[in-house]
Amino acid sequence: MRPHFSFGSLRSDHIAGATFVVFAVVVFALSGDLPFGTLSSPGAGMMPKLLLVLMIVFGVALVIGGAASQPFADIEWSDGAHALMVVAIAGIAITFYQTLGFILTMTLLVFTLLIVVERKPLLNAAAYSIGLTMLAWWLFGKALKSPLETGILGF
Amino acid sequence: MGVTLDSLWLGFSVALQPAVLWYAFLGCLVGTLVGVLPGIGPLAGISILLPITFGLNATNAIVMLAGIYYGSQYGGSTTSILLRIPGEASSVMTCIDGNAMARKGRAGAALCIAAVGSWIAGTFGVIVLTFIAPPLATIALKFGPPEYTALLVLGLVFLAYMSTTSLSRTLLMAAFGLMLGCIGIDPLSGHFRYSFDIAELGDGIGIVPVAVGLFGLGEILSTPSHQVTGEVIRPKLRELWPNAKEWRESGWPIARGTVMGFLIGIIPGSAHIISSFLSYAVEKKISKHPEEFGQGAVAGVAGPESANNAASTGAFVPMLALGIPTGPVTAVLMAALMIHGVPPGPSLVNDHPEVFWGFVASMYVGNVMLLALNLPLVGIFVHLLRIPYAYLYPLIIMFCVIGVYEVAHSIVDVWIMLIMGVVGYALKKFSFDPAPLVLGLVIAPIFEMSLRQSLIMSNGNWTIFMTRPIAGTLMAAAAVMLAMSAFSAFMARRDWRAQMAEEVKE
Numbered sequence: 280m281r282p283h284f285s286f287g288s289l290r291s292d293h294i295a296g297a298t299f300v301v302f303a304v305v306v307f308a309l310s311g312d313l314p315f316g317t318l319s320s321p322g323a324g325m326m327p328k329l330l331l332v333l334m335i336v337f338g339v340a341l342v343i344g345g346a347a348s349q350p351f352a353d354i355e356w357s358d359g360a361h362a363l364m365v366v367a368i369a370g371i372a373i374t375f376y377q378t379l380g381f382i383l384t385m386t387l388l389v390f391t392l393l394i395v396v397e398r399k400p401l402l403n404a405a406a407y408s409i410g411l412t413m414l415a416w417w418l419f420g421k422a423l424k425s426p427l428e429t430g431i432l433g434f
Numbered sequence: 435m436g437v438t439l440d441s442l443w444l445g446f447s448v449a450l451q452p453a454v455l456w457y458a459f460l461g462c463l464v465g466t467l468v469g470v471l472p473g474i475g476p477l478a479g480i481s482i483l484l485p486i487t488f489g490l491n492a493t494n495a496i497v498m499l500a501g502i503y504y505g506s507q508y509g510g511s512t513t514s515i516l517l518r519i520p521g522e523a524s525s526v527m528t529c530i531d532g533n534a535m536a537r538k539g540r541a542g543a544a545l546c547i548a549a550v551g552s553w554i555a556g557t558f559g560v561i562v563l564t565f566i567a568p569p570l571a572t573i574a575l576k577f578g579p580p581e582y583t584a585l586l587v588l589g590l591v592f593l594a595y596m597s598t599t600s601l602s603r604t605l606l607m608a609a610f611g612l613m614l615g616c617i618g619i620d621p622l623s624g625h626f627r628y629s630f631d632i633a634e635l636g637d638g639i640g641i642v643p644v645a646v647g648l649f650g651l652g653e654i655l656s657t658p659s660h661q662v663t664g665e666v667i668r669p670k671l672r673e674l675w676p677n678a679k680e681w682r683e684s685g686w687p688i689a690r691g692t693v694m695g696f697l698i699g700i701i702p703g704s705a706h707i708i709s710s711f712l713s714y715a716v717e718k719k720i721s722k723h724p725e726e727f728g729q730g731a732v733a734g735v736a737g738p739e740s741a742n743n744a745a746s747t748g749a750f751v752p753m754l755a756l757g758i759p760t761g762p763v764t765a766v767l768m769a770a771l772m773i774h775g776v777p778p779g780p781s782l783v784n785d786h787p788e789v790f791w792g793f794v795a796s797m798y799v800g801n802v803m804l805l806a807l808n809l810p811l812v813g814i815f816v817h818l819l820r821i822p823y824a825y826l827y828p829l830i831i832m833f834c835v836i837g838v839y840e841v842a843h844s845i846v847d848v849w850i851m852l853i854m855g856v857v858g859y860a861l862k863k864f865s866f867d868p869a870p871l872v873l874g875l876v877i878a879p880i881f882e883m884s885l886r887q888s889l890i891m892s893n894g895n896w897t898i899f900m901t902r903p904i905a906g907t908l909m910a911a912a913a914v915m916l917a918m919s920a921f922s923a924f925m926a927r928r929d930w931r932a933q934m935a936e937e938v939k940e
Binding site: 291292294295299305307309310313314317318319320321322323324325326327330331333334335336339340341344348349354355356357358362365366369370372373376377385388389392393397399407408411412415419423424425426427 | 438483485486489508523600603606609610612613616620622623625627628651654655656657658659759824825828829831832833835836839840844847848850852856857859863864865868882886889890892893894895896
């Protein structure tokens with residue numbers, strides 16, 4: 280009788296353990312040129328390679344003992360859309376931070392989060408983002424004298 | 435004893451200077467605010483203010499930054515009690531019974547017990563720190579690379595033992611964290627490791643972007659605003675004083691939590707989080723009315739709050755006396771000291787007595803300030819908590835970006851923060867505890883250096899860790915703890931740690 284496998288039988292530890300094993304194997308492959316050295320003269324590669332082996336061992340242990348963990352299908356992903364949007368907006372802001380400068384970038388970051396993710400009214404979002412950024416600019420840039428990034432527009 | 439008291443007198447002469455008092459107050463205030471606001475922890479608060487301290491002297495800088503750390507332990511209880519959302523990771527246990535007390539109309543009493551317990555624990559911790567740190571620093575002069583290696587191994591194993599998740603999960607996270615700590619230039623041979631030709635990665639991955647990403651951004655990613663619907667309970671000022679029964683019920687839990695928290699705090703690990711969990715478990719176990727836990731038991735607030743404050747003070751002992759960080763916060767504090775040319779470790783007490791004793795004395799003052807701040811200003815904190823979460827988390831994201839970027843003006847750090855935020859989100863989904871990862875990252879440089887130095891000293895002989903008395907003792911303790919952890923896992927018994935994990939999930 281053939282063993283029955285379905286994605287429904289997958290547990291979270293199976294996925295997590297396998298992910299760490301694959302990650303560790305890939306990084307191990309990238310570590311090829313790091314010298315392992317000897318016990319009396321450990322090289323730059325000794326510690327990372329030992330740790331990667333440990334990660335593989337623990338990852339396999341997770342996979343083997345994975346039946347006790349919760350089913351993968353039971354993991355709640357309803358916050359996934361929120362997370363994706365926040366990451367995308369933050370990523371764009373970080374990309375342009377050094378070009379546009381602190382004031383413009385932070386204002387646009389907060390504004391976009393409030394409009395796109397939170398669906399707040401335009402006026403409220405604009406007032407809050409401008410006010411908050413100016414407060415932060417004054418607090419860090421003027422009161423605490425922490426140098427803030429200036430963009431190509433001069434502010 | 436006389437020498438210690440004379441030194442403490444010197445410390446107070448430093449700590450009571452107006453400038454030092456001002457920075458202690460600033461640190462305590464920011465720390466309380468950081469503790470009150472969910473999503474932003476002491477690490478983010480310290481990171482944001484770290485660049486500002488570059489223009490200060492070492493004493494003022496460390497006093498302010500440390501004030502943020504132990505101040506956040508006070509502030510975290512406010513949100514836990516009034517909103518049932520932990521303001522800070524170590525305040526998770528206070529949510530359970532603290533909010534239950536609030537719903538019974540005893541919010542003020544809960545806040546007062548938490549504040550007083552925190553003050554007692556913090557003051558006790560500072561007193562013990564005063565008398566333990568100098569002799570420990572003397573003993574630490576006998577520490578060599580094998581002893582440091584053994585101590586760090588003990589810390590990792592202790593964390594694994596105390597963790598509420600499985601042994602393999604905890605050790606996997608610790609190995610991952612140690613692995614992240616290997617990124618950058620190898621200090622012994624000069625090889626570039628996993629830097630992928632990115633110049634900024636040559637210095638390695640910083641603790642600040644990783645911790646802020648994992649704990650700050652990761653939390654925000656997994657919390658859409660529509661899920662945050664807590665009603666803020668507003669206590670009246672006249673209701674702040676507990677009654678006689680509540681004082682009686684809080685006495686012994688405060689005492690036990692204080693001692694337990696301090697002892698846990700001195701061991702490397704996420705001490706302040708573990709200490710509150712452990713205190714709650716102990717109080718519930720020995721209580722004559724365990725059924726009251728979860729329904730507003732005073733001991734369920736008094737014990738954990740005292741424990742986390744004592745642990746945060748205890749964490750300074752290895753940091754100052756041994757130069758070993760016990761977690762990400764103390765690691766950043768150590769970095770702050772080194773930036774100011776004051777290397778923490780066994781020589782700190784003798785070479786920079788005004789910094790050491792000034793810092794210790796400021797903690798006595800800081801604890802009094804926090805007691806005064808937390809109770810009368812609770813009304814202001816309530817208003818702060820009323821800011822809708824939809825407007826609060828963009829503010830937190832902005833502060834996280836500012837804090838991470840300002841440390842080294844590196845955009846790569848901000849990208850690392852974002853990536854670690856995604857990692858933190860994923861880890862939460864798969865029920866991994868990120869604390870061992872951060873601890874691994876924090877201790878990786880010291881651990882690898884001391885391990886390799888030990889092997890060079892012994893010409894490759896691993897028994898050096900067993901033949902030296904101090905190292906051997908520490909390794910034996912680690913082995914016992916590992917065996918106990920493995921035994922529990924093998925027997926698949928629901929021991930007190932697994933029970934705690936289930937209670938927290940509920």
